[in-house]
Amino acid sequence: MIHQLIDPILTSIKDTVAAWGYVGVAVMMAIESANIPLPSEAIMPTAGILVQQGKMNFHLAALAGAIGCLIGSIPSYFLGLYGGRPFLEKFGKLLLLKSHDLDLADKWVAKYGDMTFFICRMLPVVRTFISFPAGVLKAHFAMFCVFTFIGSLIWCYFLTWVGIKFGENMEVFVDLWHKFDIAIVLIGGSGFAYYLYRHLKSE
Secondary structure, X not given: OHHHHHHHHHHHHHHHHHHHOHHHHHHHHHHHHOOOOOOHHHHHHHHHHHHHOOOXXXXXXXXXXXXXXXXXXXXXXXXXXXXXXHHHHHHHHHHOOOHHHHHHHHHHHHHHOOHHHHHHOOOOOHHHHOHHHHHHOOOOHHHHHHHHHHHHHHHHHHHHHHHHHHHHOHHHHHHHHHXXXXXXXXXXXXXXXXXXXXXXXXX
């Protein structure tokens, strides 16, 4: 069921990475970091599968992903820097961002400083949108870039490793995926619906 929907997407990502190599990884990770929901959780494990097959290098794949993350984060940062809170108040819902989210980011930065951006780069979902609040909060650009790159590199190494293990045990993973696809739909769908409800409801 779910695999019938997801498999074509994964195949498309795999084909892109296979055809473009490290450039493909960098481009797709840049898109993911520019507030566009192209999941790194699909991109980097796909690169990991190709690493396991001997078609890519583990370290270069992770490095390409981190470089892509940094490149994609910069426009989002400057959008937040020059658009600021007025932009968030007007268009934030299109990015599933609300004033409450920025207030929360304010508290994180006040408590942890620039280290916030390093931590958030290793958190699913949050990592996709953290660059915009960083710009709004006027984070030091050089430090933002350093922490973005290092945090993203760690994240990319981890996901690439996951892909390697996936490739080594492909038949087991596919069998489990197909057996429990209904449960995955229910759990994932419920979680996503709750997330949308929390972010799109009237304040």
